[in-house]
Amino acid sequence: xxxxxxxxxxxxxxxxxxxxxxxxxxxxxxxxxxxxxxxxxxxxxxxxxxxxxxxxxxxxxxxxxxxxxxxxxxxxxxxxxxxxxxxxxxxxxxxxxxxxxxxxxxxxxxxx
Amino acid sequence: xxxxxxxxxxxxxxxxxxxxxxxxxxxxxxxxxxxxxxxxxxxxxxxxxxxxxxxxxxxxxxxxxxxxxxxxxxxxxxxxxxxxxxxxxxxxxxxxxxxxxxxxxxxxxxx
Numbered sequence: 546x547x548x549x550x551x552x553x554x555x556x557x558x559x560x561x562x563x564x565x566x567x568x569x570x571x572x573x574x575x576x577x578x579x580x581x582x583x584x585x586x587x588x589x590x591x592x593x594x595x596x597x598x599x600x601x602x603x604x605x606x607x608x609x610x611x612x613x614x615x616x617x618x619x620x621x622x623x624x625x626x627x628x629x630x631x632x633x634x635x636x637x638x639x640x641x642x643x644x645x646x647x648x649x650x651x652x653x654x655x656x657x
Numbered sequence: 658x659x660x661x662x663x664x665x666x667x668x669x670x671x672x673x674x675x676x677x678x679x680x681x682x683x684x685x686x687x688x689x690x691x692x693x694x695x696x697x698x699x700x701x702x703x704x705x706x707x708x709x710x711x712x713x714x715x716x717x718x719x720x721x722x723x724x725x726x727x728x729x730x731x732x733x734x735x736x737x738x739x740x741x742x743x744x745x746x747x748x749x750x751x752x753x754x755x756x757x758x759x760x761x762x763x764x765x766x767x768x
Contacts, residue, residue: 635699
């Protein structure tokens with residue numbers, strides 16, 4: 546079975562802090578994705594990566610950056626957390642675009 | 658910009674009844690995915706529909722895809738409480754790896 550893991554299930558940070566969310570997949574998938582999920586807005590893509598060191602902006606990249614130094618690991622970075630970044634963050638991966646994405650358990654981030 | 662619309666957004670139905678959730682999208686695609694999300698949990702893949710006319714069934718759920726109408730349906734037969742969850746459709750377009758998700762349909766099955 547594909548397994549996508551995220552470093553934290555719950556995280557509380559203060560405004561202005563730098564925040565790292567990590568995601569690891571164990572199926573040698575090429576593509577990895579970061580979404581945020583907010584009530585009434587569904588899932589919105591922040592960034593995705595189709596190869597090591599490669600990244601593409603999604604629909605809402607502002608205030609975020611990403612890093613993919615190894616194929617299995619994709620990190621989301623909030624350079625200076627703000628309260629409007631309080632959300633559920635979901636990581637996903639897939640082999641290529643013809644296949645469904647597999648999701649991690651999510652990280653619920655609260656910025657106070 | 659691709660838009661993916663689901664309706665209804667909220668659905669409350671009695672056990673034993675049938676219902677259909679609709680997913681409309683605004684641009685050409687022949688790849689559509691259905692996911693289920695339980696409260697506080699992540700998304701679980703239900704169906705992958707990869708061509709016009711594709712139909713997949715699993716238990717009480719059946720999904721279909723009409724690429725000409727840009728429409729997918731998720732049909733629920735004889736609902737049971739265990740089907741209570743939020744259901745998302747997602748569309749993949751040809752130019753890249755990006756999925757576009759609908760806003761979800763929150764289904765509650767009442768005994």
